Amino acid sequence: MARELVDRRHEAELLRQAQAAPPSLAILRGRRRIGKSFLLARVLDGERVVSFQADEQDQRGHLDLLAVEAARLLPGAPPLHFGDWDEALRFFATQAEQAQVTVILDEFQYLCSAQPALPSIIQRHWDRWDRDELPLTLVLSGSALSFMEGLLGHDAPLYGRATQRPFLGPLDYRDAAGFVRASDPEALLRRYAVIGGTPQYQAWAGDRRLETVLRSAVLAKDHPLYEDPLHLLREGEGVRDPATYFSILRAIAGGATQHNQIATQTNIASSNLGARLVRLEDLGYLTGWAPLSADGPEPRRTSWRIADPYFAFYFRYVFPNRSRLERGLVEEVAREIGADLDNIMGRAFEDACRTWVGSYADEPEVGGSEQLGSWWSRDGSVEIDVVGVRKGRYALLGSCKWRRTVGADVLDDLHEAQAALGGKAMGARLALFARRGFSDELRERAQRERILLVTAADLFA
CATH class of the missing domain: 3.40.50.300 (P-loop containing nucleotide triphosphate hydrolases)
Known part of the structure; x- marks a missing residue:
């Protein structure tokens, strides 16, 4: 608590x-x-x-x-x-x-x-x-x-004068768990996927089951969580034409991550879209996400993601359903969200796994990575959920599956992805992350091949 x-x-x-x-x-x-x-x-x-x-x-x-x-x-x-x-x-x-x-x-x-x-x-x-x-x-x-x-830039009057420069980011999945007494790792990850790491949102949600939080807070029109994302953009951040920003966030939450995709879905001219995306990034609501290669991020292939889990959830589920929620159809919308929630858990689980590698895992066990991210091929045929890079080589490659049990086929796919990266990926530590566990066949192979196996429970150990 x-x-x-x-x-x-x-x-x-x-x-x-x-x-x-x-x-x-x-x-x-x-x-x-x-x-x-x-x-x-x-x-x-x-x-x-x-x-x-x-x-x-x-x-x-x-x-x-x-x-x-x-x-x-x-x-x-x-x-x-x-x-x-x-x-x-x-x-x-x-x-x-x-x-x-x-x-x-x-x-x-x-x-x-x-x-x-x-x-x-x-x-x-x-x-x-x-x-x-x-x-x-x-x-x-x-x-x-x-x-x-x-204020900290080379040409700024205060350059070189700040003795301390702390940056306050969102809480990670483990620290956000401090707001509740629950200990079930799957429940904690689900809550984080919905509420995220903003302390005020965690406090508003309170120490309650996620199902209760959804119905009595997130979807309840008289609760701060129902209105706050819109309130922040309308009034708190001082943006002009907030409806345009709502449309952008709605498009990205729905899966449009490339500049041209967002422009098409929002009907915003491509030439006008860039400044709005940068504005949302400046406010901390969007982040550019580029494939991480052995030589560093590939900025020309950057896609856009909503940085805050609650904003991603809100603009995927709450914003497009506000008309029904205003009419009191909370239970109907809550059931639809419950049926679809696993579709957002994949990314949430991947984010938690990368956080675990960077902050909580034994460093030698995960290759001592200096940079963490993910990688995907240009045609989208190969994706690697967790990529760690050290000294110009791939130190860790991992696959994350929000499944009850992961089998040996996932390891085979990871080996193929490793081969697609070429010589700099040879010798990288391989890791598999699963919601609950692994098949007996996979466990036997993992022991022989020194594959790291991590469950949701391990992320909180």
Whole structure:
């Protein structure tokens, strides 16, 4: 069960290090609902912490609200007023001369939208704080990923000044399991395939059976999970023409992964589609997925995937059925989803297997891969679900099957795929991943050929 922090140990430690060794500048990145504000509130607390969460308004509004928060440093004093950002930053520096201060500017992109020069203003003050060894920690947090990455770029005013740069991603399948008491691996993987690794969504789903979560939350029109993906794109992310973005996500969730396929299904001109795909990628909702060869990813063959499992589920099952759900046909839609759910479990299982290889498996056992991904031939006739690459050679090749039992035919197919990759794949460790187990014939061959066999239960061991 989890209501405290779930697997944010690394990011929490980076923030603690920033606070413990001022002057320090930390830049925290991560998309919406991922838990940035929750993490900051739990890790950076105390009487000398000023935390301000910005929204879309002008600079005057931002400074007035920041002054209210900053007044916590001077209990009983008259109300503060900041005429501009220079005045606000000078105030924090003056306070730090008396005792250590931590200042958190959350959703930093909104502050910069109202005052584009803010990074340069902060740079001027930061250089002075750093020179004077002022005990002040400044944390800039934001969900506009490319913008926040840009703060770290070579040409950016704050380049080279960030002492900590934590990135907050979704929880993986094992850490997301911390939100429930259930221990059945298949049930946990199914839940992850639906709810995903967004902490807020896991919290909203609660410690309940997936069937209950579907009917009482995901498909219930009065529940946040029913509306949140649309709400984020309509209002939270500030995108123009959100209906167009809904259409793109619906097309990709339905299986259109290539640029031309998405353009055809959405009736969006190919020349206009690229910018929208990049925008969704910047917001953390899409990811480019390219075949991983021994020489690295093949970017010219990139396809598009919905990065968040819940968004993928939502735009496959909930969004196209909203009319029926609004009429109260929840049970009807839930039955259809239940009958089709295994069709999305293949990808979810593959993702979990790659995560296991990269984060939880014994490294020598899986070839010590430096890069992980998948590979498929140009004509689609050969697919390898798990590919590990090390020093220009294939270190691991794996096949994942969401079946109760996997037989020797799957190993034969993997050998053929290995041969299709050529000499750089010879000597790669082979692995088979199955939902429940393996046939006796396959187990005997695996022992002789030193094939790694992994079940869903092993992914949680």
